[in-house]
Amino acid sequence: MNQEFRLLSMPNVPIGQADLIVLPIPLERTVSFKPGTASAPHAILETTDQLEFYDEDANWSPFNHIKLCVLPPFDDNPSLSDDDWHQSLRQHVANLPSNNMLISLGGEHSITPSLVDARMKAPGTVLFFDAHADMRRTYQGSKYSHACPVFRLIEQGHRIITAGIRSICESEAALVHHEPQITQFKDRELQDQQTWTSFLQIVHELKGPVYLSIDMDVFNPAEVPGVGTPQPGGLSWRQMIEILETLFSNPELMLRGADIVELVPEPSRVSEMVAAKLLHRIVSLWGKNQGYDSRPLVGSQTQVDCE
Numbered sequence: 001m002n003q004e005f006r007l008l009s010m011p012n013v014p015i016g017q018a019d020l021i022v023l024p025i026p027l028e029r030t031v032s033f034k035p036g037t038a039s040a041p042h043a044i045l046e047t048t049d050q051l052e053f054y055d056e057d058a059n060w061s062p063f064n065h066i067k068l069c070v071l072p073p074f075d076d077n078p079s080l081s082d083d084d085w086h087q088s089l090r091q092h093v094a095n096l097p098s099n100n101m102l103i104s105l106g107g108e109h110s111i112t113p114s115l116v117d118a119r120m121k122a123p124g125t126v127l128f129f130d131a132h133a134d135m136r137r138t139y140q141g142s143k144y145s146h147a148c149p150v151f152r153l154i155e156q157g158h159r160i161i162t163a164g165i166r167s168i169c170e171s172e173a174a175l176v177h178h179e180p181q182i183t184q185f186k187d188r189e190l191q192d193q194q195t196w197t198s199f200l201q202i203v204h205e206l207k208g209p210v211y212l213s214i215d216m217d218v219f220n221p222a223e224v225p226g227v228g229t230p231q232p233g234g235l236s237w238r239q240m241i242e243i244l245e246t247l248f249s250n251p252e253l254m255l256r257g258a259d260i261v262e263l264v265p266e267p268s269r270v271s272e273m274v275a276a277k278l279l280h281r282i283v284s285l286w287g288k289n290q291g292y293d294s295r296p297l298v299g300s301q302t303q304v305d306c307e
């Protein structure tokens with residue numbers, strides 16, 4: 001059965017009227033440890049039903065002003081090769097209206113380069129949160145592995161800022177050392193107050209087009225156990241919120257898109273709640289950054305009875 005996907009149970013406006021597009025991409029081809037990320041987009045959207053419309057930190061209800069369209073999932077097609085499937089994803093995303101915000105829900109991290117390629121034609125900056133370096137040229141025979149997206153993004157000519165890294169192989173460490181396009185903040189470095197402050201400074205001053213990619217394994221697994229390849233250590237929810245508040249406090253920010261990837265739904269459902277609230281929080285902070293809070297009350301929330 002192909003039921004319509006919704007966020008916070010809100011009806012979807014036609015795509016041409018949407019301020020915000022959410023695209024579920026349940027791709028799971030190259031998972032190497034814990035399977036299950038294909039069910040993440042549905043689990044995240046279903047969990048948004050348990051959120052309040054109101055952002056208790058930013059003190060507003062973003063969807064009073066923002067019109068939303070959750071698209072049907074862009075499904076895997078096992079008859080397509082990796083090359084052809086990623087090409088079809090790029091084409092699909094390039095055909096979407098580009099004057100609005102796009103947030104994609106993975107699915108494995110290999111989707112990010114195709115999304116970036118479709119949304120950011122000129123070289124820009126990818127802010128990449130991950131426990132792993134994800135910089136292998138190929139992994140287990142595939143350049144589309146979830147272990148390779150940063151390498152693909154470098155090939156596309158973007159500047160990469162990675163943060164939260166606590167698992168990296170020798171050749172990746174050498175690449176970070178030699179490749180001026182990469183700026184890396186390891187997880188332990190970010191625990192140092194001075195490094196944390198300089199990281200936030202860089203995030204605050206990003207110029208030109210920016211794409212935000214959040215692998216859920218960047219979080220401490222005590223807060224988010226449901227990921228494909230967990231690692232000890234990691235960011236807290238509150239650190240992530242501070243980073244996002246810093247990113248969206250830049251009035252010049254040109255965010256071209258965002259993704260939340262690599263969630264594996266789990267029995268406690270805490271992990272999908274974190275991802276759902278993260279999605280809501282990105283919308284809220286982006287919305288305020290774009291001035292939606294002073295726009296008319298015509299958002300998708302006005303179509304639902306909240307009582």
Ligand SMILES: [Mn+2]
Pocket residue numbers: 109130131132134146215262
């Ligand atoms: Mn990753």
